[in-house]
Amino acid sequence: MRELLFRIANRFPWIVRLATRITWLRRLISDIYINLQSYSTNPRPRPFSMASPYTTWQSLYDRSFTGRHLPEVQGEQNLPDIEKVVNLWHRRDNREIPSLQSSLLFSFFAQWFTDSFLRTNLLDRRKNTSNHEIDLCQIYGLNEEITNRLRLKQEGKLKYQLIDGEIFPPYLFNVEQTTTDNWVFASEEFEQLHPRYTLEFIFQNVPEERLKRMFAVGLEHGNSAIGYTILNTIMLREHNRICDILKDAYPAWDDERLFQTTRNIMIVLLIKIVLQDYIGHFSSLNFTIEPTPGMAEKQRWYRTNWISLEFNLLYRWHSMVPEKFSVGNESFSLDEFRNNTPLVVKHNIGPMITAATKQRAGRIGLYNTPSFFFDPMPIGNDKRSIMERTVEMGRQAKLRSFNDYREAFSMSRLSSFEELTSNPELQQELRTLYNNRIDDLEWHVGIFAEDHDEGFILGRLMTRMVGYDAFTHALTNPLMSIYVHNEHTFSQHGLKIIEKTNAFEDIIKRNVRNSDQVLASFETPA
Numbered sequence: 001m002r003e004l005l006f007r008i009a010n011r012f013p014w015i016v017r018l019a020t021r022i023t024w025l026r027r028l029i030s031d032i033y034i035n036l037q038s039y040s041t042n043p044r045p046r047p048f049s050m051a052s053p054y055t056t057w058q059s060l061y062d063r064s065f066t067g068r069h070l071p072e073v074q075g076e077q078n079l080p081d082i083e084k085v086v087n088l089w090h091r092r093d094n095r096e097i098p099s100l101q102s103s104l105l106f107s108f109f110a111q112w113f114t115d116s117f118l119r120t121n122l123l124d125r126r127k128n129t130s131n132h133e134i135d136l137c138q139i140y141g142l143n144e145e146i147t148n149r150l151r152l153k154q155e156g157k158l159k160y161q162l163i164d165g166e167i168f169p170p171y172l173f174n175v176e177q178t179t180t181d182n183w184v185f186a187s188e189e190f191e192q193l194h195p196r197y198t199l200e201f202i203f204q205n206v207p208e209e210r211l212k213r214m215f216a217v218g219l220e221h222g223n224s225a226i227g228y229t230i231l232n233t234i235m236l237r238e239h240n241r242i243c244d245i246l247k248d249a250y251p252a253w254d255d256e257r258l259f260q261t262t263r264n265i266m267i268v269l270l271i272k273i274v275l276q277d278y279i280g281h282f283s284s285l286n287f288t289i290e291p292t293p294g295m296a297e298k299q300r301w302y303r304t305n306w307i308s309l310e311f312n313l314l315y316r317w318h319s320m321v322p323e324k325f326s327v328g329n330e331s332f333s334l335d336e337f338r339n340n341t342p343l344v345v346k347h348n349i350g351p352m353i354t355a356a357t358k359q360r361a362g363r364i365g366l367y368n369t370p371s372f373f374f375d376p377m378p379i380g381n382d383k384r385s386i387m388e389r390t391v392e393m394g395r396q397a398k399l400r401s402f403n404d405y406r407e408a409f410s411m412s413r414l415s416s417f418e419e420l421t422s423n424p425e426l427q428q429e430l431r432t433l434y435n436n437r438i439d440d441l442e443w444h445v446g447i448f449a450e451d452h453d454e455g456f457i458l459g460r461l462m463t464r465m466v467g468y469d470a471f472t473h474a475l476t477n478p479l480m481s482i483y484v485h486n487e488h489t490f491s492q493h494g495l496k497i498i499e500k501t502n503a504f505e506d507i508i509k510r511n512v513r514n515s516d517q518v519l520a521s522f523e524t525p526a
Contacts, residue, residue, distance in 0.1 A: 027292040067306040070400045072399070103361060110278075118307060235507075238507050302475075319369045402414075419438075420438065
């Protein structure tokens with residue numbers, strides 16, 4: 001179906017333009033496409049989770065255990081040496097394979113967006129610390145206690161600071177007193193914002209001048225990449241901007257109502273961006289996804305969200321990370337644009353977003369992950385690299401084969417490695433590792449090895465699985481319900497803001513200086 005749509009869109013672009021302009025037709029096509037993705041596998045609830053290898057009451061209700069799509073494989077798995085498998089992701093000769101169309105801004109957004117709900121418990125990797133919802137916890141935090149520590153408690157706004165007249169999140173630490181060995185938090189509230197052990201892990205080896213200027217944000221890793229800093233700052237500015245609009249429109253509203261209504265609006269803005277901008281980027285159909293109001297609630301897949309291990313692992317898009325990030329005439333290495341909020345302040349949000357739009361991200365797939373992800377990354381006594389831990393997570397969970405997952409998502413099983421990839425070198429390497437048996441191919445290897453169809457940035461199975469989880473995740477959000485999505489929830493002015501926002505660019509342009517000079521797109525300019 002998706003290949004047919006792409007061929008039609010390529011050959012007859014006027015049909016896509018016409019369908020996009022006609023509301024009923026756009027919604028009809030959107031509904032069909034969403035249901036094709038959402039019914040591609042069995043809907044939730046699933047009989048299995050990481051709580052147990054068989055169905056138990058705990059595996060059906062306890063969402064602190066990560067879910068899973070398929071039961072674990074039975075018996076011993078004859079799997080190749082993990083070091084040889086991990087090496088499949090390594091960039092050959094440190095040469096980056098660029099994406100055909102994805103900008104670095106798309107990479108930033110993908111990481112910032114998915115890390116808010118794909119949250120592995122560091123102490124027990126069967127578990128998660130997720131709310132399982134799109135809730136903008138990046139700026140609001142995972143619970144109301146954190147939210148209250150981040151609120152200004154005036155006019156519905158979040159705490160902020162002005163740097164050269166521009167709004168940024170407040171500093172987490174006292175800049176003058178904090179050193180690497182002596183953390184002095186900016187306030188008692190911020191000291192209680194996140195567990196100390198998680199911050200110590202995240203901030204290890206961060207230079208002191210950067211450490212002093214970490215921002216107080218909703219998630220503990222919200223400073224770990226400049227993409228996080230850019231996106232958190234934009235969303236903070238948009239929240240406070242909407243508060244001003246609502247305060248002027250409804251002068252009788254108190255701080256609490258201003259905050260709660262603004263948060264509702266902000267979450268739906270993010271969902272709308274995900275549906276119309278982010279998911280739309282997975283192919284170049286240039287078609288706006290807009291489901292019919294109330295459509296989701298009529299479907300069998302309209303069930304409580306539960307993040308799965310497979311969804312967590314397939315989003316390990318480390319290959320999108322560039323070796324260098326260029327801003328103006330300066331170029332920064334991976335170490336320089338990690339944990340570096342001062343870099344964003346120095347160059348400012350608008351120029352950074354323009355630079356990220358102009359630069360292509362890496363191609364998602366094997367043979368294209370930077371060496372950083374293969375270096376030891378200690379977590380307690382575990383000295384393995386990020387990539388080793390990633391592959392090992394799938395093996396410990398005894399995930400079923402690539403072909404088993406294709407079948408589970410309504411796709412035909414492959415009979416050879418030649419059907420999987422057109423790359424002769426990769427074909428031979430996979431044949432050697434998996435004894436020339438495509439049925440033995442591990443799922444996690446297969447989804448990154450699979451060829452991309454023309455116009456798509458992912459392989460077929462990964463696209464299917466991303467689409468399934470994305471649609472059934474976003475459209476089951478309570479704020480998208482036909483009974484909730486109304487003027488009482490968002491206000492009349494709030495509904496207008498939602499209606500006028502169709503792309504991430506809209507939010508960015510409202511919150512940067514010299515907006516007419518800022519480029520903001522998930523695709524690099526032609």
